[in-house]
Amino acid sequence: LQAEYLIHDEATAHSDPHVWMDVQGWMKAVTVVADALAEFDPANADVYRKNAASYQTRLQRLDGYAKSSIASIPDNQRVLVTAHDAFNYMGRAYGIEVMGIQGLSTESEAGLKDINRLVDLLVDRRIPAVFVESSVSDKNVKALIEGAGARGHQVIIGGELFSDAMGPGGTYEGTYEGMIDHNVTIITRSLGGVAPATGMQGKLTAHSDS
Numbered sequence: 409l410q411a412e413y414l415i416h417d418e419a420t421a422h423s424d425p426h427v428w429m430d431v432q433g434w435m436k437a438v439t440v441v442a443d444a445l446a447e448f449d450p451a452n453a454d455v456y457r458k459n460a461a462s463y464q465t466r467l468q469r470l471d472g473y474a475k476s477s478i479a480s481i482p483d484n485q486r487v488l489v490t491a492h493d494a495f496n497y498m499g500r501a502y503g504i505e506v507m508g509i510q511g512l513s514t515e516s517e518a519g520l521k522d523i524n525r526l527v528d529l530l531v532d533r534r535i536p537a538v539f540v541e542s543s544v545s546d547k548n549v550k551a552l553i554e555g556a557g558a559r560g561h562q563v564i565i566g567g568e569l570f571s572d573a574m575g576p577g578g579t580y581e582g583t584y585e586g587m588i589d590h591n592v593t594i595i596t597r598s599l600g601g602v603a604p605a606t607g608m609q610g611k612l613t614a615h616s617d618s
Contacts (some may be wrong), residue, residue: 488504489549491545
């Protein structure tokens with residue numbers, strides 16, 4: 409992908425690796441892979457490009473679903489609070505504020521100041537839900553819920569999102585399309601938007617929401 413497309417973390421001077429959270433970004437990657445395969449194996453170039461075009465049609469539909477679903481969340485509640493900064497590409501692509509308790513790395517620790525800052529946000533904006541991630545400890549997320557509760561605002565865990573891993577192998581959520589469908593559907597429904605309980609294609613099997 410072109411460097412100008414990437415989101416950079418000024419604190420670490422590293423690029424955010426979670427580009428797959430923007431379906432349009434992933435579509436760019438599909439084109440790059442198809443072209444590389446065609447160059448390596450020119451005898452089957454037409455097959456690679458035909459398959460890529462078919463896949464991109466499906467991804468275009470997925471991108472549209474993400475846009476319309478997240479847009480249905482009330483403006484004041486369109487805030488995604490998660491354990492770490494894995495969703496910045498999603499935020500940029502689909503118009504949702506993203507607040508991670510810790511940085512890009514799942515190994516970094518959140519400080520008390522970060523926790524308190526996000527508790528203030530949850531209470532002031534009346535955000536109804538926060539989210540845990542399949543690959544990150546939920547300890548800090550639970551601290552947010554307790555902090556908001558102590559100030560009279562009930563916050564729930566809206567569900568578990570896939571960030572640095574997809575769902576189990578052999579499941580719909582274990583595919584790229586299923587992972588994004590799962591995340592978008594849970595976020596939308598938990599924050600007050602409108603999306604089908606079983607997702608864009610009616611295939612979600614591990615969906616959990618309020």
